[in-house]
Amino acid sequence: MSNQALPRPRFNAPEPERGSKAALKIEARTAPLLQGKVSEIPDAAFGWAMRLCGVAVVALLGLIVYQLVVGSTLSWHAFGWKFFGQSEWNPVSDQYGALPFIFGTIVSSLLALVIAVPLSLGVAVFITEMCPVGLRGILSFTTELLAAIPSVVYGLWAIFVLVPVLREYVQPFLAQTLGWTGLFSGPPYGIGMLAAGVILAIMIIPIISSITREVLTVVPQHQREAVLALGATRWEMIRMGVLRNARAGIVGAIILGLGRALGETMAVTMVIGNRPEIAKSLFAPGYTMASVLANEFTEATGDLYLSALIEIGLALFFVTIVVNALARLMVWSVTRGQPSRSIA
Amino acid sequence: MPDTNSNSAAVLVQPIDVPPISLRRRVVDHAMTAIAVLTVALVLLPLFAIFAYLVYKGIGSINLAFLTQTPKPVGEPGGGMANAIVGSMVILGIASLLGVPLGIGAGIFLSEYGRNRYGDIVRFVSDVLNGVPSIVIGIVAYGLVVMRQKHFSALAGGVALAIMMIPTIARTTEQMLLLVPQAIREAAYGLGVSRWRTTLSITLRTATSGVITGVMLAFARVAGETAPLLFTAFGNQFWNWKSDQPTAALSLQIFTYAISPFDEWHKQAWAGALVLIVLIVGAVAAVRIAVRRGTLAGA
Numbered sequence: 001m002s003n004q005a006l007p008r009p010r011f012n013a014p015e016p017e018r019g020s021k022a023a024l025k026i027e028a029r030t031a032p033l034l035q036g037k038v039s040e041i042p043d044a045a046f047g048w049a050m051r052l053c054g055v056a057v058v059a060l061l062g063l064i065v066y067q068l069v070v071g072s073t074l075s076w077h078a079f080g081w082k083f084f085g086q087s088e089w090n091p092v093s094d095q096y097g098a099l100p101f102i103f104g105t106i107v108s109s110l111l112a113l114v115i116a117v118p119l120s121l122g123v124a125v126f127i128t129e130m131c132p133v134g135l136r137g138i139l140s141f142t143t144e145l146l147a148a149i150p151s152v153v154y155g156l157w158a159i160f161v162l163v164p165v166l167r168e169y170v171q172p173f174l175a176q177t178l179g180w181t182g183l184f185s186g187p188p189y190g191i192g193m194l195a196a197g198v199i200l201a202i203m204i205i206p207i208i209s210s211i212t213r214e215v216l217t218v219v220p221q222h223q224r225e226a227v228l229a230l231g232a233t234r235w236e237m238i239r240m241g242v243l244r245n246a247r248a249g250i251v252g253a254i255i256l257g258l259g260r261a262l263g264e265t266m267a268v269t270m271v272i273g274n275r276p277e278i279a280k281s282l283f284a285p286g287y288t289m290a291s292v293l294a295n296e297f298t299e300a301t302g303d304l305y306l307s308a309l310i311e312i313g314l315a316l317f318f319v320t321i322v323v324n325a326l327a328r329l330m331v332w333s334v335t336r337g338q339p340s341r342s343i344a
Numbered sequence: 345m346p347d348t349n350s351n352s353a354a355v356l357v358q359p360i361d362v363p364p365i366s367l368r369r370r371v372v373d374h375a376m377t378a379i380a381v382l383t384v385a386l387v388l389l390p391l392f393a394i395f396a397y398l399v400y401k402g403i404g405s406i407n408l409a410f411l412t413q414t415p416k417p418v419g420e421p422g423g424g425m426a427n428a429i430v431g432s433m434v435i436l437g438i439a440s441l442l443g444v445p446l447g448i449g450a451g452i453f454l455s456e457y458g459r460n461r462y463g464d465i466v467r468f469v470s471d472v473l474n475g476v477p478s479i480v481i482g483i484v485a486y487g488l489v490v491m492r493q494k495h496f497s498a499l500a501g502g503v504a505l506a507i508m509m510i511p512t513i514a515r516t517t518e519q520m521l522l523l524v525p526q527a528i529r530e531a532a533y534g535l536g537v538s539r540w541r542t543t544l545s546i547t548l549r550t551a552t553s554g555v556i557t558g559v560m561l562a563f564a565r566v567a568g569e570t571a572p573l574l575f576t577a578f579g580n581q582f583w584n585w586k587s588d589q590p591t592a593a594l595s596l597q598i599f600t601y602a603i604s605p606f607d608e609w610h611k612q613a614w615a616g617a618l619v620l621i622v623l624i625v626g627a628v629a630a631v632r633i634a635v636r637r638g639t640l641a642g643a
Binding site: 042043045046047049050051052053054055056057058060061063064067068070071106118119120121122123125127133139142143145146148149150151152153154156157159160161202205209222231233234235236238259262263264265266270284290293297298304309310313316317320321323324328 | 365369370372373376377379380381382383384386387388390393394397398401428446447449450453454456457458462463465467469470471472473474475476477478479480481482483486487488491507510511515538539540544564567568569570571574575578589592595598599602603610613614617620621
């Protein structure tokens with residue numbers, strides 16, 4: 001962020017070795033326009049109120065962890081680590097295993113990355129390196145508009161537009177050309193893992209491309225000029241001078257997109273088919289960790305059932321936290337010390 | 345540097361003693377440009393498709409009844425989402441009431457008191473909170489409010505959305521306050537204004553337009569959220585004016601109708617989606633215009 005772009009706030013006090021608070025007191029007391037004694041209580045109270053707000057943010061995270069851990073103890077005691085390795089999910093016999101959901105989450109997210117990464121990189125490279133300056137703002141605004149559409153609207157569109165298109169055109173084509181791999185076999189329902197992957201891809205393209213763009217813009221201009229001076233074409237300049245230098249940041253952007261895909265709920269729930277099965281074919285319906293929560297949480301009658309669902313939530317929380325922290329670190333390693341794109 | 349004025353285009357001019365760029369490299373160069381243009385087209389295609397379908401399918405289904413009536417039972421034509429539109433506003437109002445002051449407070453802490461280790465912790469935690477899936481926030485609000493009250497409520501939905509707003513508001517407020525020049529703060533101190541007064545009436549005031557933009561960004565982000573409302577606000581087919589009863593929300597209603605097997609409901613879902621987007625864009629635009637018109641020119 002833009003913190004480093006500005007000097008740290010500091011008082012221009014006559015005695016800088018004293019803390020800013022002391023300096024302030026001196027200023028206030030010697031101010032000629034001021035009448036009467038200035039109370040320090042409002043200042044202190046305000047300061048502590050703001051600190052409390054800061055503490056509240058940390059407390060919120062603590063609260064989330066606490067709620068999830070306490071809620072999932074029952075299931076943890078019943079199944080232990082087996083919970084994540086079992087594929088039976090049966091509320092009637094009170095047997096819960098999260099494997100099909102973990103599988104669905106991972107496969108749909110990876111599929112989304114496979115589709116989204118080349119597209120986002122292409123868009124980012126085009127906007128920063130190739131496109132005419134006048135088009136730049138419009139293009140980045142339009143791609144970011146994609147991020148403003150609510151997830152449920154994506155789902156709605158996917159059900160009524162994307163799924164029929166997949167069913168009628170894309171899936172028969174894939175089955176014909178790539179059916180031998182086993183990934184594209186079975187009846188083309190439209191709804192299923194493939195649809196989930198495609199809609200997730202559309203949803204994470206804005207985040208990957210906007211962060212990649214941010215990373216590409218901080219690659220120093222003289223890197224580009226140096227490569228061009230050696231006689232490189234524009235593509236060679238982009239490959240050697242820009243992409244190579246921005247590698248870590250681009251990987252970070254991709255992981256950030258992965259984090260978004262892992263936790264995405266509504267659109268996926270609406271098109272993935274919601275069947276807890278592990279199938280090789282991408283045409284088959286699946287289920288993800290987030291969608292099982294969306295579908296079954298309110299219907300969970302038994303304590304163990306509810307606890308098992310909360311444990312899935314805990315696992316999802318933990319994975320997204322790790323993925324996000326990793327991504328932030330990688331993006332930061334490239335953009336460090338550079339003003340980031342403005343929020344507005 | 346021999347000629348610092350030459351821009352990158354000028355560097356492309358070939359000196360005489362360098363062999364010309366081979367055909368293969370030129371073809372690759374052009375192919376890559378073509379591929380990049382193609383990716384842009386592929387990304388813009390779904391965007392236009394979504395908006396086109398929204399307008400095309402939505403406009404046909406919006407009428408006065410849609411905006412003024414509650415849902416009709418299955419099979420009966422007509423009916424609308426008036427209760428869901430109001431319910432969404434109530435939930436978002438509760439969320440803003442809880443989330444905005446806390447978020448701005450945390451932002452003030454980060455920029456004015458938090459240029460140290462403790463601030464770094466809060467900064468990191470807000471970034472972490474930003475990445476928590478919304479459905480997980482829903483579970484937390486369920487445990488916090490629904491389990492205590494023993495029933496679904498607008499309050500629970502508001503709490504869930506507030507938790508999602510806080511980190512975004514905190515970080516953008518911090519950035520906006522840091523953009524206010526230090527000299528302005530010092531000028532206030534020099535006049536004998538106390539620190540809290542300076543922060544509120546000078547620093548925050550100067551950064552108002554930026555802070556509000558951040559708030560609206562957070563608002564727009566949670567306004568369309570569905571997942572955290574599923575088991576907090578729960579949805580309702582009828583009018584509800586109590587904050588401790590299940591409440592309808594536009595996004596929930598869209599979800600329910602979209603996955604239903606009835607054509608009539610599908611139409612309503614499209615209309616609901618269009619109304620939702622118009623409301624979000626409208627709210628953001630209204631606040632921005634109000635800010636611009638006021639005396640709140642940035643620093």
